[in-house]
Amino acid sequence: MAAGDAMPVGEDDLQAWVDGRLPPERRTAVDAWLAANPVAAARFRAMAAQREMLRDALRPHHDAPMPARLRVANLLAARREAQGRGQRRIAAAAAWLVLGGVLGWAGNALLPQRERPMVTEALAAHAVFAADAGRPVEISVAQEAQMLRWLSDRLGRPLVVPELGPAGYRLMGGRLLAGATGDPAAQLMYEGPRGARLTLYLRADRAGGAGAEFRYAEGTTNSVTAFWWVDRGFGYAVAAEGLNRAALLHLAEAVHRQVAGAPRPDPGL
Amino acid sequence: MMRGRERALAALIEPHIPALRRFAWALLRDTAAADDLVQDCLERAISRWHLRRPERDAKPWLFAILHNLHRSGRRSAARRGAMLSLDERGLADAVADPAAADAAEQRLIWRDALAALDSLSEEQRVVLLLIGVEDFSYEAAARLLDVPIGTVMSRLSRGRERLRRLLDGEEAADAGRAMLRRVK
Numbered sequence: 001m002a003a004g005d006a007m008p009v010g011e012d013d014l015q016a017w018v019d020g021r022l023p024p025e026r027r028t029a030v031d032a033w034l035a036a037n038p039v040a041a042a043r044f045r046a047m048a049a050q051r052e053m054l055r056d057a058l059r060p061h062h063d064a065p066m067p068a069r070l071r072v073a074n075l076l077a078a079r080r081e082a083q084g085r086g087q088r089r090i091a092a093a094a095a096w097l098v099l100g101g102v103l104g105w106a107g108n109a110l111l112p113q114r115e116r117p118m119v120t121e122a123l124a125a126h127a128v129f130a131a132d133a134g135r136p137v138e139i140s141v142a143q144e145a146q147m148l149r150w151l152s153d154r155l156g157r158p159l160v161v162p163e164l165g166p167a168g169y170r171l172m173g174g175r176l177l178a179g180a181t182g183d184p185a186a187q188l189m190y191e192g193p194r195g196a197r198l199t200l201y202l203r204a205d206r207a208g209g210a211g212a213e214f215r216y217a218e219g220t221t222n223s224v225t226a227f228w229w230v231d232r233g234f235g236y237a238v239a240a241e242g243l244n245r246a247a248l249l250h251l252a253e254a255v256h257r258q259v260a261g262a263p264r265p266d267p268g269l
Numbered sequence: 270m271m272r273g274r275e276r277a278l279a280a281l282i283e284p285h286i287p288a289l290r291r292f293a294w295a296l297l298r299d300t301a302a303a304d305d306l307v308q309d310c311l312e313r314a315i316s317r318w319h320l321r322r323p324e325r326d327a328k329p330w331l332f333a334i335l336h337n338l339h340r341s342g343r344r345s346a347a348r349r350g351a352m353l354s355l356d357e358r359g360l361a362d363a364v365a366d367p368a369a370a371d372a373a374e375q376r377l378i379w380r381d382a383l384a385a386l387d388s389l390s391e392e393q394r395v396v397l398l399l400i401g402v403e404d405f406s407y408e409a410a411a412r413l414l415d416v417p418i419g420t421v422m423s424r425l426s427r428g429r430e431r432l433r434r435l436l437d438g439e440e441a442a443d444a445g446r447a448m449l450r451r452v453k
Binding site (some may be wrong): 011014015018021043046047050051053054055056057058059061062063064066069070071072073075076080099176177234 | 275278279282283284286287288289290291294296300303304307308311312315316375378380382383397398400401406407412422425426430431432433436437
């Protein structure tokens, strides 16, 4: 011991020695103890060397360039973006509530509602898949029972395939699609005279502002047209391209009679 | 747009990110998983910045967040195994180019050190890293881990002794060492 009144050397002193953190006078005392205890000294010297070894081994992970995603400015921007999205969503929902109220008050939609997502999807799905010569449907009519089970299961309600044979349209098959609301959607495709295609698009549609009356919609970038309606939280759209309005309405009515089993609604044109 | 408050936040946090990445990598041994953990840590720190005691250094606070996320998270899956790739590259280099042999030898030493660290208990490993690598004081490490300082000292002392025995081959029959041998 360096001094008569020195505290005995402890394990904490020896660890601090390994870390090089002893104050000078204490270090002198520990050095003296290590000199008198060569076996222990070898152990603690090894620990100090291994401490350096670990630091060296890990240094590349400290010095490596930092990915941009960890920059505070980028994290803050992402956070603002997420908050903005939330606020915009709330604002949009509020706007829709107000608009829905106004439209309802104004007497049930005097305006065409081309923006309704279900209808937009139906028009787009018709444009994309009816034009597909190679694979217009995902499951063909040959497996109609299987397709019905599958689509009914995914949409969470028993589906009925309307029979449009009397109108000159036969079922080709169907496919599952993703609605903008995250609800699964189904598209049934029919083939009519001279290869004309007719599609029935259906999915849950709980957005208000629409009733069971028929409405007419046109694609904005193509000549697809549709009659659509919403019945008890479920949306239907009958779409075709290049079909006159009266013929399309006739088909939509035929579909409506069969899917709803309800009395024919008044066309709200 | 970089507002004044945000610039100040960046100036307080970013200097610690390299150390956070090193600590996270040492815990997870996978760069992508480590950076995910660091990102989670920074996001949480930013969202709770107002709860921080401003008179204190941000570093132990950030490390405490990261350590808690690591402990509570399901982040252990990435551990083990990922440490091998670097060393296999080192061996290949040594065969191709004698001048790279020293570097490869160095990497083998590092690999052994990291593998030995890996066979310590999680508690010992964390203490060895915080004190021996990240330079936290014993008191700061105890506060950060929310354990008495005596506990930190005993984990440090036992962890270092075990690491030494592993690296000096005194625990050659040990499961930890057996794992080292298996590693190519």
